[in-house]
Amino acid sequence: MKKLLLIVAVLLTSNVFANSGGAHLEPAQTNIRSKASLQNGAKYFMNYCSGCHSLQYQRYNRMAKDLGLTKDEVKENLIFTDSKFPEHMTNTMDNAQVQEREWFHKAFPKDLTLIAKARGVDWLYNYLKGFYKDSSRPIGWNNTIFKGASMPNALWELQGIQEAKFEEHEDEHGIVTHTFKGFKKVTEGSMSEEEFDETVRDIVNFLDYTAEPARLIRMGMAPWVLFFLVIFTMLAYLLKKNYFKDVH
Numbered sequence: 001m002k003k004l005l006l007i008v009a010v011l012l013t014s015n016v017f018a019n020s021g022g023a024h025l026e027p028a029q030t031n032i033r034s035k036a037s038l039q040n041g042a043k044y045f046m047n048y049c050s051g052c053h054s055l056q057y058q059r060y061n062r063m064a065k066d067l068g069l070t071k072d073e074v075k076e077n078l079i080f081t082d083s084k085f086p087e088h089m090t091n092t093m094d095n096a097q098v099q100e101r102e103w104f105h106k107a108f109p110k111d112l113t114l115i116a117k118a119r120g121v122d123w124l125y126n127y128l129k130g131f132y133k134d135s136s137r138p139i140g141w142n143n144t145i146f147k148g149a150s151m152p153n154a155l156w157e158l159q160g161i162q163e164a165k166f167e168e169h170e171d172e173h174g175i176v177t178h179t180f181k182g183f184k185k186v187t188e189g190s191m192s193e194e195e196f197d198e199t200v201r202d203i204v205n206f207l208d209y210t211a212e213p214a215r216l217i218r219m220g221m222a223p224w225v226l227f228f229l230v231i232f233t234m235l236a237y238l239l240k241k242n243y244f245k246d247v248h
């Protein structure tokens with residue numbers, strides 16, 4: 001028994017360390033049950049991200065159903081291409097053209113349907129908040145979480161423009177490292193810091209949803225499964241009592 005407990009403890013702690021990945025990430029604190037947050041996230045994603053990134057494994061009509069939106073609401077506010085309601089959420093930017101013209105210096109915007117599974121919600125939240133002005137980069141932006149990223153800060157009008165402060169350390173071998181010491185706002189955005197955090201949280205929440213749309217259904221079913229298990233346990237207990245009443 002002791003051995004078993006030890007194994008469980010080791011497994012749990014190793015999992016915690018594996019998830020942290022060494023970086024200090026601010027928790028995204030998303031709530032996939034909040035329809036309002038998912039709807040807002042979809043709105044900002046379609047307006048600020050879908051020009052470059054597709055969600056090719058997700059369909060408009062499925063999103064409408066899961067997020068409680070009508071066909072007309074989606075068609076009027078969220079479809080910016082000539083896509084039809086039942087079609088996949090692909091975008092108009094052609095990756096071959098992007099590469100040929102080297103718009104983003106050899107990088108290209110990937111499909112983001114599953115990105116929340118690959119990177120995790122905390123990483124995405126910190127990435128979208130981590131853009132800063134860096135004149136040494138070809139497009140003028142850099143990112144604290146994804147060094148040398150080729151994506152411009154798509155949300156700069158909302159967030160404003162920030163610079164990053166780094167502290168320089170040199171060890172005894174002359175190797176210089178830079179430690180991130182916080183941001184300094186140089187231009188105000190149209191949103192307050194709290195509003196911006198909330199908007200980014202909603203976008204990340206929406207991406208968490210697209211990575212596994214069935215999770216909404218799965219979580220809705222959970223109370224019923226538990227209810228069934230309780231009733232079934234009671235029935236099984238009564239049955240057992242009945243069968244064993246003559247066994248002494």
Ligand code: HEC
Pocket residue numbers: 045048049050051052053104107108109110112115119124127128148149150151152154155203
């Ligand atoms: C102007 C085009 C453009 C827009 C708009 C844009 N991106 Fe990007 N994005 C890129 C490019 C290019 C990359 C590739 C960066 C690289 O590999 O260095 C990228 C990379 C990313 C990545 C990292 C993917 C990885 O490699 O793991 C994420 C996440 C991301 N974008 C999310 C978003 C979100 C969310 C929005 C909307 C708020 C957005 N992007 C808007 C061009 C764009």
